[in-house]
Amino acid sequence: MDTKKLIAEFIGTLWLVLGGCGSAVLAAGYPELGIGFVGVSFAFGLTVLSMAYGVGHISGAHFNPAVTIGLFMGGRIDKKDVFPYIISQVLGGIVGAAILYVIVTGKQGAEIGTFAANGYGSLSPDGYGMTSALVTEIVMTFAFLIIILGATDARAPQGFAGIAIGLGLTLIHLISIPVTNTSVNPARSTSQALFAGGDALVQLWLFWVAPIVGAILAGAVYKAVFEKKQ
Numbered sequence: 001m002d003t004k005k006l007i008a009e010f011i012g013t014l015w016l017v018l019g020g021c022g023s024a025v026l027a028a029g030y031p032e033l034g035i036g037f038v039g040v041s042f043a044f045g046l047t048v049l050s051m052a053y054g055v056g057h058i059s060g061a062h063f064n065p066a067v068t069i070g071l072f073m074g075g076r077i078d079k080k081d082v083f084p085y086i087i088s089q090v091l092g093g094i095v096g097a098a099i100l101y102v103i104v105t106g107k108q109g110a111e112i113g114t115f116a117a118n119g120y121g122s123l124s125p126d127g128y129g130m131t132s133a134l135v136t137e138i139v140m141t142f143a144f145l146i147i148i149l150g151a152t153d154a155r156a157p158q159g160f161a162g163i164a165i166g167l168g169l170t171l172i173h174l175i176s177i178p179v180t181n182t183s184v185n186p187a188r189s190t191s192q193a194l195f196a197g198g199d200a201l202v203q204l205w206l207f208w209v210a211p212i213v214g215a216i217l218a219g220a221v222y223k224a225v226f227e228k229k230q
Contacts, residue, residue, distance in 0.1 A: 005081075014099075022103070024116040025115060045169045052165060064186070071149070074220075093187035119203045124178075124180060125179075133179060133206055136210075138210045146221070149222040149226075150226070183210075
């Protein structure tokens with residue numbers, strides 16, 4: 001296994017968590033100048049877009065266990081790379097969340113609150129239940145993987161995949177932040193839940209199961225329906 005690939009996945013996932021969740025925790029509700037849902041949505045998209053061009057040529061820019069599994073199902077990566085990638089992504093996400101925690105708690109009287117954790121019920125920004133969360137995360141991850149598989153297909157215009165993928169993630173957040181605070185990424189969910197604790201940890205299972213199910217379905221569908229036949 002190429003260590004450079006694992007370091008790239010670590011750094012990319014760290015940046016995704018620090019940039020995306022950091023925007024939600026630090027800037028979304030800032031008085032008068034807060035960036036809100038739209039700003040957070042773009043922040044997540046920009047983290048992926050920027051790192052796709054920064055380290056995508058090294059590791060493929062997955063930054064997400066669901067993406068790695070979906071690409072494996074689509075026949076794009078070797079089985080031996082799956083678990084090393086996932087471990088690097090989860091560790092990168094945790095370090096990104098740790099950096100954010102240090103920043104947030106550096107302000108006198110600061111509280112981390114939900115720390116941009118994902119959830120349903122009381123943790124859903126608009127109070128959506130478990131079924132809504134499950135359906136949302138499966139469908140959004142499915143769509144995300146179709147975008148990724150299509151944009152990185154050899155038949156697609158070259159050099160533009162990062163833009164399509166980054167904007168795709170932005171759109172996903174614009175749709176689903178009110179439902180689950182948007183995961184589609186088990187590493188991102190794990191990193192925040194570890195610091196938020198409580199119900200965020202209890203509900204974490206959904207944000208592993210649903211994205212992986214969506215990714216598996218997308219990988220299988222793309223390979224069966226859209227992949228160029230030899």
